[in-house]
Amino acid sequence: MIHAFSGNAAVAYAMKQINPDVVAVYPITPQTVAMERFADFVADGDVDTELIMADSEHSAMSCCIGASLAGGRVMTSTASAGLALMWEVLFVAASNRCPIIMNVMNRALSAPINIHCDHSDAMGARDSSWIQIHAENVQEAYDNIIQAVRIAEHENVRLPVMTNMDGFTLSHATERMETLEDQQVQKFISEFKAIYPLLDVDNPVTYGPLDLYDYYFEHKRQQVEAMELAYDVIKKVGQEYGKMTGRSFDMLHPFEMEDAEVAVVVLGSTSGTARVAVRAMRQKGIKVGLVKLRVFRPFPKDELREMLKGMKAVAVMDRSDSFGAFGGPVFSEVRSALLGEDVEVVNYIYGLGGRDIRQDQIEQVITDMSTVAKTGKVKSFVTYLGVR
Amino acid sequence: MSEKKKMRATIPEEEYMFPGTVDCQGCGAAYAMRLALKALGPKTMVVIPACCWSIIAGPFPTSALKMPIYHTAFETAAAVASGVKAGLSIREKEATVLAWAGDGGTFDIGVQSLSAAAERNEDFIYVCYDNEAYMNTGIQRSSATPWGAWTTTTPRKHPKDRPKKNMMEIMAAHRIPYAASATVGHPEDFVRKLKKAREIRGTRFFHVLATCPTGWRSPPELMLEVPRLAVETCVFPLYEIDNGVYSISKKPKEKLPVTEYLKVQGRFRHLTDQQIQYIQEHVDETWELLLKKEKLGRLF
Ligand SMILES: Cc1ncc(C[n+]2csc(CCOP(=O)(O)OP(=O)(O)O)c2C)c(N)n1
Ligand code: SF4
Ligand SMILES: [Mg+2]
Numbered sequence: 141m142i143h144a145f146s147g148n149a150a151v152a153y154a155m156k157q158i159n160p161d162v163v164a165v166y167p168i169t170p171q172t173v174a175m176e177r178f179a180d181f182v183a184d185g186d187v188d189t190e191l192i193m194a195d196s197e198h199s200a201m202s203c204c205i206g207a208s209l210a211g212g213r214v215m216t217s218t219a220s221a222g223l224a225l226m227w228e229v230l231f232v233a234a235s236n237r238c239p240i241i242m243n244v245m246n247r248a249l250s251a252p253i254n255i256h257c258d259h260s261d262a263m264g265a266r267d268s269s270w271i272q273i274h275a276e277n278v279q280e281a282y283d284n285i286i287q288a289v290r291i292a293e294h295e296n297v298r299l300p301v302m303t304n305m306d307g308f309t310l311s312h313a314t315e316r317m318e319t320l321e322d323q324q325v326q327k328f329i330s331e332f333k334a335i336y337p338l339l340d341v342d343n344p345v346t347y348g349p350l351d352l353y354d355y356y357f358e359h360k361r362q363q364v365e366a367m368e369l370a371y372d373v374i375k376k377v378g379q380e381y382g383k384m385t386g387r388s389f390d391m392l393h394p395f396e397m398e399d400a401e402v403a404v405v406v407l408g409s410t411s412g413t414a415r416v417a418v419r420a421m422r423q424k425g426i427k428v429g430l431v432k433l434r435v436f437r438p439f440p441k442d443e444l445r446e447m448l449k450g451m452k453a454v455a456v457m458d459r460s461d462s463f464g465a466f467g468g469p470v471f472s473e474v475r476s477a478l479l480g481e482d483v484e485v486v487n488y489i490y491g492l493g494g495r496d497i498r499q500d501q502i503e504q505v506i507t508d509m510s511t512v513a514k515t516g517k518v519k520s521f522v523t524y525l526g527v528r
Numbered sequence: 529m530s531e532k533k534k535m536r537a538t539i540p541e542e543e544y545m546f547p548g549t550v551d552c553q554g555c556g557a558a559y560a561m562r563l564a565l566k567a568l569g570p571k572t573m574v575v576i577p578a579c580c581w582s583i584i585a586g587p588f589p590t591s592a593l594k595m596p597i598y599h600t601a602f603e604t605a606a607a608v609a610s611g612v613k614a615g616l617s618i619r620e621k622e623a624t625v626l627a628w629a630g631d632g633g634t635f636d637i638g639v640q641s642l643s644a645a646a647e648r649n650e651d652f653i654y655v656c657y658d659n660e661a662y663m664n665t666g667i668q669r670s671s672a673t674p675w676g677a678w679t680t681t682t683p684r685k686h687p688k689d690r691p692k693k694n695m696m697e698i699m700a701a702h703r704i705p706y707a708a709s710a711t712v713g714h715p716e717d718f719v720r721k722l723k724k725a726r727e728i729r730g731t732r733f734f735h736v737l738a739t740c741p742t743g744w745r746s747p748p749e750l751m752l753e754v755p756r757l758a759v760e761t762c763v764f765p766l767y768e769i770d771n772g773v774y775s776i777s778k779k780p781k782e783k784l785p786v787t788e789y790l791k792v793q794g795r796f797r798h799l800t801d802q803q804i805q806y807i808q809e810h811v812d813e814t815w816e817l818l819l820k821k822e823k824l825g826r827l828f
Binding site for chain 1: 599602
C-alpha cells in the first residue's frame, strides 16, 4: 500500500501491523504523535496490545522489561531526555537479553531545552548493548522497525533494538511511502517465542541476581558474542526483507564509491542531502563517494574498512559531540576502524539542536577533502560546521 | 447620602511578569504565575521543570519574568528546589524558592522527588498548576486527568477510566505545615493563601486548577468561569490544610450539578447521562468527606 505518512504515522502503523503484546510509553516531543495514534488503534480494537501509560520513561522501560521477561513481544518509543532517563534500565534490558523494540526520534539533550534533532540521545546509549539502526527517511524508518523484530528475537541475538529516526526532520515530515500488507508483516516476523519466561512456574527461573567476580565477566562476554552474531543476522534479515520489498538493506549503503578517492561518512536523514552534494561535486570533477552508516551497533568495522581503504581522505559527519574526546562518536569509531590504513580521517560536527545542514556546507566538506587528498595536509581534524 | 466605599485591591499592583508571552489565549497557567509572583514579591526564585511554562517563560535570550529562573529536568522540581534553598542558606541569603510544575511534573514523573522533599520538610513553596494533562506535549493523559475525560491518549471511545489522583491528600500524608488548593478563577483567594504561605517555613504545597482552553476544549474567554464552576459544583473544592487543620475556603451556597462544569468543556462532550451520574456521585462523596474532615479539628 502507498501512503503519505509522517515519521510518527509510519511508526504507529508499523506497530499496529506488528501487533505487540505490550507497549509501555511516556510522552515526549517529537514522539508523542506516534503514541497518540497507537492509543487510537488500541481503543478501536485494531490491535490486541496491552498499552501501559507509564509515569516516566524509567518506568516505561521497566514495564517493557517486566513484560518481556514475562514472555511478551514488547515495544516502546521515546526521544532525548526520555532516553536519557532510561539509561540505567537500558543496560538492564540488554543484559537480561530482552528483545524489546524501541523507536527513538532523535532529539538534543538539555540544557538548554531544545526539542530538535541531533544524535546526542542515541550516542549516549551507544554502550548499552542495544543494537542501533538509523533511518534516512520515513520509508526506512518503517522498514527498520519491521526488520528489528526479527533481529532482536533471533535466537543468536536476543538483544533489544533501537531504531532511530531524526526528530522533526523525519518524525514530522510527510513522505510518500509503501507499507507491507498486515499478513506479510505477520508472516515475516512470525510468532514470538519466549525463551525462559518468568511465566513458566513449572520451570522457575531467576533474572538479574547478584553476580560477582566469579560469573559477571562471562555474562558480559556473552553479550559481546551476541553483538558479533548480530552482524550476520542483520544482513540476512535485510536481504530477506529486501527481496520482499525491492528495497535494499545492509550495514552500510555506499553511493558512488566505485572509483571514489575521497568519501563522506554520515548517518540519518543528512544522508539524503549528502547524496545530492556528492552528485553535484562529481559534476565538478571531484571523485567523491558517500557511505551511509545504517547500523551503528554493532559497528560494521570490517565492511567499513574494506569500503574506505585506499581513500585519500574521509570526512566523518557527527550530529553530536563527545565533549573532551577527540572528535564525535562516529568519527572515533571510523578512525579506529581505519587504523593502519594510509588515509586521513577528519571530523565535522554539525546540526546540534536541529541547526540546519545545507547542501553547500557538505559541498564545502567535499572541497576540503579534495584539498587534503591533493596536499596530504589536514588543517583541522575536528571542525564545527555551521556554528557562529 | 451614603459614604462612598473605597475599593481595596487585595491583589498587589506590581507586575513581575512581562506581557507578550506565547501561551494560548485564556491560558490559566500563565495567569497563575502572574498572580503568584504578585503575592510572593521580588525576592523569589523560580524553578521550572519541563511543562508549558518552559515555553511561556520565553526562549533564549528572552525571559517572561523579572525573577531568576532555573529550567530543570522534568522529574526534578522538588529536588532542585531543595538544592537551591540549601545553596541560599549557606550564603545566608533570604529568598522564597518557588518550584513551579505542571500536573505531569507533580503527580507523575516528579512525585518521587516531591515526596522525598516533603518528608524532609524542605523550605520551599511548591505550586502545581494543574491543567489535568500533559499539555506541552499535546494533551496526553496524566494521573491528574479526571475520570471520563478525553485526551489524545484516552480517546473518546476509551476515555480515562481511573479517578484523578488525590494529590492534596498525598501531600497531607507527609504532614507538611501547609497545603492549599486554589484556582485561577479565585485570584484573591490564591493571593491570600500565597501570602500566608510565604510566612511559613517548611514545605508548602499548592494545588492550583489552571484552565487550559486548548486541552479542555473550552472557550478561552471562560478562563475564569470554568474553574469557578469547578468550585461551585464541588468538583474542585477550595480548602487549606494548615498544620493538620482542614478548612474549606469557599462553600457554595447552592451546590450546582456537575453538568454545569462538564458542559462548557469539549473534553467531556462524549459522556452519557449515566457516566455523568457516576461523576456526580463521586463528587458528592468526596465533598461530604471533606466536610467531615473540616469538623474533626486538628488531624495531625
Ligand atoms: C524525562 C522527560 N520525559 C518527557 C519529557 C517531555 N515533556 C515535556 S513537558 C511534558 C508534559 C508536561 O506536562 P505537565 O507537567 O502536566 O505540564 P503542562 O505541559 O500540562 O503545562 C512532557 C511529557 C521531558 N521533557 N522529559
Ligand atoms: S496548552 Fe494550555 S497550559 Fe499550555 S499554554 Fe496553552 S492554554 Fe496554557
Ligand atoms: Mg499539565
